[in-house]
Amino acid sequence: MKIGFDFGTSFSALAVYRDGEIHRIMFDGEPQFRTAIYFPPYAPSADFFNADDHQTEIASIRSALIRSETEAKENYSDRVREERVRVTSQARNDPAGYNADRQLSAKYQRMLSDAIIRIPEPVETTRADKDKQAIETARRQWLESEAGKDRVLGNLEESQLEGALFGNEAVDAYLNNDRKGLLLYNPKAFLAHDLSSRLSAPLERAIGSLFRKVVGAVEEQFQGEQVTGVVIGRPVNFGKKQSDVENDRAISIITHAAELAGMSNVSFMYEPSAASYQFHVSQDTPRKVLVVDLGGGTADLSLVTLGGAEPAPIPHRQQGYLLGGNDVDRELNKKGYMPFFGKGQEVRGIPALNSYFAYAANVQHIEYQKKFIEADLRLVPEPFRERLNHLKKSGNTIRLNRLAEESKIELGRQESRSRKVIDFIGEERGVDIDGAIYADAMARYLEKLKVLLQEFSDEDFDMVSLTGGMSRAKGVKELVERVFPDKDVQSSESTLDVVSGLAIYAAQQ
Structure with a gap:
């Protein structure tokens, strides 16, 4: 079974196309989920501590224990000596301080004895006791260090990956757990970053854990079937630089993450093409269309020919921008x-x-x-x-x-x-x-969107197809109609156009 997966910046959705019908994959009763992953706090087990791997630390701790014991003995001797000097000094100034044999009188003998008793005696331990204490201290330090791996992407443990949560449940679990653990909020936004291998590999595993969860949701809805492939929606550009390097980096991470989730057959489709795919397969006559896909993190504009005998929309020009809800x-x-x-x-x-x-x-x-x-x-x-x-x-x-x-x-x-x-x-x-x-915030958004739209003002097309969550925001359609006054502007009421197109395309592969 091949599925369509709209891996969005803010929200994600999955669907399967079968027998002429689109089947939405539901998450807590909703056809989409917030793109967030939460890894619970790492709880290291003392059973995994191997003393042979920590001999240097254990030897250092043992040496410190020996030094501390030696210093305690010396300190005890010094304190006893000080008390003896103090008491004998008092006795010399007291006519009754000494007896006839020039020994401290009974009064001062008791005073000295009481003072020495109040000085804590050093505890002398055997070598075996020191070895045991050194190992226990090293184990405790290791546990504290391991527990400190929380909230660090490069330190994710397998147990955390297995216990990952996603969607609103992920955000709620993070907030309710006093910010312990690791929350990846809108992980798609990180994909274009120039990450070291120390971070990119864990990011693949982290997103792979999300993909495993959603594959499980599909297979639970379609009992007895297995997800073997996926068509994933992608923006025109993942990063600010709008470069092939950024895009290739993001595609590589997503591909490996999908493969980690068991989907060996991974392909991609531009989100604007996916959003217009249902329109494409329903039109007998080709039509040149500007698809404007406005989502939570990106604005993608694609000039395509839709309809006719072609198996997929024919792209002519595409631009992607980091502008969204x-x-x-x-x-x-x-x-x-x-x-x-x-x-x-x-x-x-x-x-x-x-x-x-x-x-x-x-x-x-x-x-x-x-x-x-x-x-x-x-x-x-x-x-x-x-x-x-x-x-x-x-x-x-x-x-x-x-x-x-x-x-x-x-x-x-x-x-x-x-x-x-x-x-x-x-x-x-x-x-x-x-x-x-709100109007001021939207004005800033619309001002930037207007600049992007005007880049296509000289192109030859007869229709604008508006899709994506932000396409229904106040003022968006009116802006498009002002920029393209002679074009037929169609606005979709669905937030699931992309995943629907991906599902249909996946079923046809």
Whole structure:
């Protein structure tokens, strides 16, 4: 069985085409899931500690124990000597301090004896005891070091891969587990990065664990059948540089991840072509179309000929850009929610750490998140400093981003105001986002989209096909109609055009 897999930046979906019908793969009752993977905390077992592999550490610990015991004996002798000097000095100044034999009187003998008893005697251990203590200490240090591998991609253990969660369940598990473990939020955004082999190989395994989960969901829905191949949707460009190097890097990671999940037959289809594939197979007469696929992380524009006798859309020109719904989420976060945390406040005449508010809002960028967490907030006045310190903890930037995303969806449905309660900052406060803030965030998105659309204004075509989640946002269709006033603009109401096309194409291979 071959499946179609829309591996999206924000959300992913799978489908199977059979007997003229598209079968959606359901996840918790929904035909798509959030593209997020969570690996629970690594719990190392002391049974895996091999003392033979740690002889250097054990020898060092044993030497330290010997030194400590020797120092304790010397310290004890010094303390006894000091008490003897102190008591005898007192006795010399007391006529009754010594008896007739020039020995300390009974009073001072008891005083000296009591003082020496109060000095802790050093414990002398055998060599075997020291060896045992050194091994136990080395084992404890190893366990602490192993447990510290959490949240580091290069240190993922097999037990964590097997216990991986995905979708909203992954985000919720991470947030509810005090940010322990590792969360890959929108892992597709990392694929174009120039990662070392130390990170690219674990990233393949991590995404492979997600692919195994979704293959399991397919095979559970289609009992008795096995997934042998997959057609995966891909953007025109994975990275900012729009280079073949970035694209080849991403394709390689996805291919290996799919193979790790047992799908040996892996192929790719451009997402705009997949989104228009149902239209393509339904048209007897060829038609030149500009497909505009607007998703959570990318905007892909593809000029293709659809319909006719060709087995697949004929591409003429394609462009892909890093522009998506995530950009609107980020703007809503910065303009709507960050003022609650102090954005725009003046600190000694300088706007307070404005760059760090941008870092906090950019949850897809690991380095920016790290910079925010490491920010020095000492100059920030209260109550903003306390709120920001809470925002640094336990994945709260992700919580805040989810509120921004929910506000975007609500305000995109003609709502004039979105009210969200922030309850993870040591207090519970409501924050209102109005239509003006949404309009400003969308204006930035639309301004960039207009530039991209205008790159195709000189092309010859007679129809624009709008698809993807952001294609239904306020102002998008109107913008397309202004840029292409003489074109037939068709807007899809489905968010699953890409996976539907992938499924049909997969079934025909």
